[in-house]
Amino acid sequence: MNSTAPQASANALAIPAPSGFWLIEVLRLTRWELYLAWRRVMAKVLIILLVVFYAIVVGFVGFALTTIQNQPPPQAFQCPPDAVGCQAPTQEQLDAERAANIAQFSGPVTFPSSLGFAASFTRIVGLILICIMAGTLVGSEYGFSTQRLALSRGTSRLQILTAQACALAIISMIMAGGMMVLATLVGVTVGPAFGVAISMPSFGGWMEIAKFFIAFSFSLFAYTLLALAAATLGKGTAAGIGLTFGVIVLELILTPLLTAIGAVLVGIAHNDFGNVLAHIPDWFLGSNVAALLGHAGQYPIALAPDPGPNFTFARAFVVSIIYCAIFFGASYLLLSRRDVTE
Amino acid sequence: MDAMVAPATSGDTTHAVEVVLATTGLTKRYNKRLAVNGLNLEVRRGDVFGLLGPNGSGKSTTLRMVLGLVWPTAGSISLFGGDHSQSDQRRAALRRIGAVVEQPAFYPYLSGQQNLRGVATFAGLPSSPETRKRVDEAIGYVGLSERANDAYRKYSLGMKQRLGIAAALLTQPEMVVLDEPTNGLDPAGMVEVRALIQQLAQRGITVLLASHLLHEVQQVCTRVAIMKEGTLLAQGEVSELLAAQIGVQLGFADPATLQHAWETLQAAMEATPWLRGTRLVIPEAGSWVPPGGQALFVDAPLERAPEINALLAEHGIFAAELRRREGNLEQYFLALTGENMPSSSPISSSIPPQGGAA
Numbered sequence: 001m002n003s004t005a006p007q008a009s010a011n012a013l014a015i016p017a018p019s020g021f022w023l024i025e026v027l028r029l030t031r032w033e034l035y036l037a038w039r040r041v042m043a044k045v046l047i048i049l050l051v052v053f054y055a056i057v058v059g060f061v062g063f064a065l066t067t068i069q070n071q072p073p074p075q076a077f078q079c080p081p082d083a084v085g086c087q088a089p090t091q092e093q094l095d096a097e098r099a100a101n102i103a104q105f106s107g108p109v110t111f112p113s114s115l116g117f118a119a120s121f122t123r124i125v126g127l128i129l130i131c132i133m134a135g136t137l138v139g140s141e142y143g144f145s146t147q148r149l150a151l152s153r154g155t156s157r158l159q160i161l162t163a164q165a166c167a168l169a170i171i172s173m174i175m176a177g178g179m180m181v182l183a184t185l186v187g188v189t190v191g192p193a194f195g196v197a198i199s200m201p202s203f204g205g206w207m208e209i210a211k212f213f214i215a216f217s218f219s220l221f222a223y224t225l226l227a228l229a230a231a232t233l234g235k236g237t238a239a240g241i242g243l244t245f246g247v248i249v250l251e252l253i254l255t256p257l258l259t260a261i262g263a264v265l266v267g268i269a270h271n272d273f274g275n276v277l278a279h280i281p282d283w284f285l286g287s288n289v290a291a292l293l294g295h296a297g298q299y300p301i302a303l304a305p306d307p308g309p310n311f312t313f314a315r316a317f318v319v320s321i322i323y324c325a326i327f328f329g330a331s332y333l334l335l336s337r338r339d340v341t342e
Numbered sequence: 343m344d345a346m347v348a349p350a351t352s353g354d355t356t357h358a359v360e361v362v363l364a365t366t367g368l369t370k371r372y373n374k375r376l377a378v379n380g381l382n383l384e385v386r387r388g389d390v391f392g393l394l395g396p397n398g399s400g401k402s403t404t405l406r407m408v409l410g411l412v413w414p415t416a417g418s419i420s421l422f423g424g425d426h427s428q429s430d431q432r433r434a435a436l437r438r439i440g441a442v443v444e445q446p447a448f449y450p451y452l453s454g455q456q457n458l459r460g461v462a463t464f465a466g467l468p469s470s471p472e473t474r475k476r477v478d479e480a481i482g483y484v485g486l487s488e489r490a491n492d493a494y495r496k497y498s499l500g501m502k503q504r505l506g507i508a509a510a511l512l513t514q515p516e517m518v519v520l521d522e523p524t525n526g527l528d529p530a531g532m533v534e535v536r537a538l539i540q541q542l543a544q545r546g547i548t549v550l551l552a553s554h555l556l557h558e559v560q561q562v563c564t565r566v567a568i569m570k571e572g573t574l575l576a577q578g579e580v581s582e583l584l585a586a587q588i589g590v591q592l593g594f595a596d597p598a599t600l601q602h603a604w605e606t607l608q609a610a611m612e613a614t615p616w617l618r619g620t621r622l623v624i625p626e627a628g629s630w631v632p633p634g635g636q637a638l639f640v641d642a643p644l645e646r647a648p649e650i651n652a653l654l655a656e657h658g659i660f661a662a663e664l665r666r667r668e669g670n671l672e673q674y675f676l677a678l679t680g681e682n683m684p685s686s687s688p689i690s691s692s693i694p695p696q697g698g699a700a
Contacts, residue, residue: 152436153441
């Protein structure tokens with residue numbers, strides 16, 4: 001220890017008093033969780049991966065558009081030398097044809113439809129990356145034994161969990177918002193570069209974008225809560241990531257499988273069991289957040305490329321919220337009853 | 343250093359008997375294993391309280407229950423007068439404590455300074471210039487200023503332990519809980535920690551210390567509790583516990599004479615009220631080691647040494663060495679826990695289960 005430290009207790013620095021307010025402390029803890037996430041090298045790597053993958057996809061679309069733009073006039077429009085009555089297309093007609101082709105494929109790089117494409121992309125690639133982040137953020141607390149650091153200083157288990165959930169919500173919003181900003185930049189530069197006109201959204205359009213952003217963020221957040229529950233259950237990063245991926249893959253496999261089996265059973269036996277089977281995926285988290293996105297991005301721009309399952313907004317919302325409540329509640333139950341022995 | 347160790351808010355002598363931590367029937371069971379069994383502890387304000395016991399005796403589990411990390415299976419904890427089973431009271435009480443539990447745990451990818459800022463957040467402190475200054479001061483206090491911005495994973499074991507101590511003292515706690523605080527420290531570091539504990543005590547800060555380094559504990563602790571297999575064997579003032587260890591040590595030229603002397607004194611006990619007991623012991627460090635490696639301890643007032651000598655001489659027994667035996671915690675601990683004692687020693691039967699003051 002430092003023997004040259006001040007000798008007079010009068011020099012002791014006054015310690016700021018703890019706030020004592022539950023919510024204020026949770027906000028501070030949330031900021032700390034975000035700081036932890038940002039300080040991890042993995043966070044930067046995942047962001048770079050997301051942007052690089054998106055750039056690759058945009059690059060492919062750009063390449064396709066360049067190909068269309070530079071392709072020679074279609075053979076079908078060129079009259080054979082001995083043809084009678086054949087009228088070769090005018091340059092205007094060729095340009096219009098080319099413009100129509102470009103317009104057909106330029107959606108992913110033209111604002112505002114680029115937003116919907118970015119969301120679809122992020123709900124696959126981004127979802128994987130954000131679940132890795134969430135599983136790591138929560139699971140590493142067990143790996144590093146740092147939970148006791150907080151718990152032995154008067155922070156409650158519920159505060160820790162709430163702060164983690166808040167941080168994951170903010171991270172989801174940052175990812176969704178960041179991708180939408182990126183999609184906007186791509187949409188106002190790449191699309192117009194190929195001659196596609198962009199139309200500025202009306203007030204209703206901006207409202208749709210706002211709703212779409214919220215639904216988009218929520219669709220990511222719901223899965224990060226799953227990662228939180230999985231990491232808490234398995235007391236580690238591997239469990240947080242592995243179990244979440246397991247659920248995502250299971251949903252992807254079971255949704256078409258059960259639908260198909262159900263349809264076959266209905267066709268063969270005409271019984272209700274087939275119907276029940278076919279509608280089981282309607283209760284999956286993925287189906288319901290997809291329905292939410294579909295509802296949010298429906299009118300007037302139609303941002304959601306896929307309208308999603310045909311559920312009402314209320315039903316999709318309630319089911320999604322119940323999932324989130326189960327994930328959070330289960331995590332709290334586990335954490336509140338568990339001994340911290342690591 | 344004093345700047346770190348500010349006086350406890352109620353550290354004056356009028357509160358000397360205030361109980362800051364009391365456990366009643368505290369029990370922890372992990373499936374079939376009973377880790378802590380009906381523990382009744384009492385730590386008073388200003389105590390330097392040593393929790394002693396061999397590995398697996400339940401010391402760390404006890405500390406973890408006090409710190410709200412492990413839930414008791416039965417029993418109760420009262421910390422600063424609050425009921426530990428009530429979340430709000432537990433949280434308020436823990437805000438008044440600084441702790442290092444086993445190996446310090448920090449975020450390896452953050453620096454020491456950043457980790458302490460996190461600890462400040464966990465303690466409910468705002469992210470203000472005062473807090474940052476306090477963090478810098480705590481780091482400086484444990485001599486880590488030059489490495490404050492290095493990642494924690496690059497720290498040596500001793501540096502990690504120092505950072506743990508800095509974290510424990512960060513909020514100027516009224517009570518400091520230290521679990522094996524000298525683990526990984528070099529000899530100089532151990533001396534510094536010992537000095538730190540003494541300084542904390544001088545400031546009226548209560549220290550609860552779990553350790554197996556008995557020599558260290560004896561030097562710094564005012565009260566101790568000794569545990570084995572989750573059960574409290576003894577609890578009390580160090581001086582009171584050691585008083586029973588002070589007596590006369592006799593060394594003999596051969597084991598047969600030793601046995602004869604033991605039998606003679608045992609036989610004389612009924613008629614000799616001041617002769618409280620005899621037992622075989624390992625000679626104290628630095629004293630003569632008789633053939634057979636054992637000496638005879640006579641639990642009697644030191645001024646009775648000539649009479650003991652005479653009593654043996656009447657039976658033709660002559661001691662090769664007669665000396666005052668000082669009590670030490672190590673011997674008391676070993677006697678109580680029955681570890682590392684001569685196999686033929688009747689020692690374990692001569693010490694009551696709750697030997698010493700309770």
